[in-house]
Amino acid sequence: MARNRNRENRSPRTPWRLAAGLILTMLAMLLLNACSDNESSVFHTNSSSEEALDNVARVPWDYRIVESSVGDLIGSDMTILPDNELIPNDENYATGDKIWALQYMDAEMTTDTNQRNNVQLSAWSTIKTFKTQADAKKDMANLKVPVTTEIDLVGVYKTQYQDKTRNFAVLELPSGNRIKQPIDDDRYKSLEKKKKVSVKLEEIHDFADYDSAYAKFRGWAS
Structure with missing residues (x-):
């Protein structure tokens, strides 16, 4: 009889323990998912920072x-x-x-x-x-070298403000950087359909690393 009473006393606790175990397992899974989401967010931020530094x-x-x-x-x-x-x-x-x-x-x-x-x-x-x-x-x-060469012409465009029109040409330098130069009506017409343009550049070389240079626009060659 005593053994039966002991079994009766223990048996109601078993379902409760199973439920508690399931709840703890679910909480652990939620925490793991949250950590995974945070890691994804952190890596995304680092990637953006690296892209910004590359520029x-x-x-x-x-x-x-x-x-x-x-x-x-x-x-x-x-x-x-x-x-x-x-x-x-x-x-x-x-x-x-x-x-x-x-x-x-x-x-x-x-x-x-x-x-x-x-x-x-x-x-x-x-x-x-x-x-x-x-x-x-x-x-x-030897550090500031004048050069005449052809570079890419990105395009030309017009702006208008208070009945005044201005023309601009957008050029891509050998370094990959783009610059905007004001131009008159005649040059606008001559450049309107061109993809390349002849210009005067000044190459500024690094005194410590001569192969490292930056080209500056110094005028039109024609």
């Missing part, structure tokens, strides 16, 4: 030559006046010597999905000094 490039932008003089000598370095920029004294200059400094500027260029560019320019920095202006110009001529 940002740093390119050589310009060079210039400035007349300067040597300031303080600090060990094997020297300062250049008037900005007190510290650079190596490779030519063993003395304080007060007149020199010519070759300076460069680069640019961080962001290109959107419509091929439009947003450019952030750096400050000018000195990369080399010369005793004569002629030597400085000779060196810079």
